[in-house]
Amino acid sequence: QSVLTQPPSTSGTPGQRVTISCSGSSSNIGSNYVYWYQQLPGTAPKLLIYKNNQRPSGVPDRFSGSKSGTSASLAISGLRSEDEADYYCAAWDDGLKNWVFGGGTKLTVL
Amino acid sequence: EVQLVESGGGLVQRGGSLRLSCAASGFTFSSYWMSWVRQAPGKGLEWVANIKQDESEEHYVDSVKGRFTISRDNAKNLLYLQMNSLRAEDTAVYYCVREGRLRAGMDVWGQGTTVTVSS
DSSP states (O other), X not given: OOSBXXXXXXXXXXXXXXEEEEEOOXXXXXXXXXXXXXXXXXXXXXEEEBTTTBOOTTOXXXXXXXXXXXXXXXXXXXXXXXXXXXXXXXXXXXXXXXXXXXXXXXXXXX | OOEEEEXXXXXXXXXXXXXXXXXXXXXXXXXXXXEEEEEOTTOOEEEEEXXXXXXXOEXXXXXXXXXXXXXXXXXTTEEEEEEOSOOXXXXXXXXXXXXXXXXXOEEEEOOOEEEEEEO
């Protein structure tokens, strides 16, 4: 059971906008930044969003992040087939003194 | 090019030991926190441990405390994970990860090395 809670799967059609939620608690999301990682099939994860809503260079602006209280979300607009991947949220947990991840959300582009 | 290359994975019997290494290049290794993150077959990501730039601080996930030790050699740009008393549930791909400065997240990942613990 992951400390951060994500839906196991979601789907969308090309061009559509999808959102992925991530729920935590006051010791992690509630008091620290949220990060999002994308893992394409058979590859290592890649940083997608940092500090709640910042995109590293090279990440398209179709990807956006937000945070409110103890929850966060990742939005992907203009969905493309190459966005089909697993997405993970993460945050530092002050109580555990650990990085904690969500269980991951598998995005299928129909 | 910024790069992390893991090595040392393999097949080991339950209760055995293994030491993973990670060679860093293309950046000032001694300036960054470093982490190990693992992924069991068909499962999600699990953070394992991290270490501060000067080795003055380390953190571990509860499931590996007392069994795994993270360390680094800044002179050689190497990160290590010593794994003892291995269990079947430690079977995973282990990624070496750089933690970006100013809370920029886990911004560089290695390709991973596979550890299989046989029972």
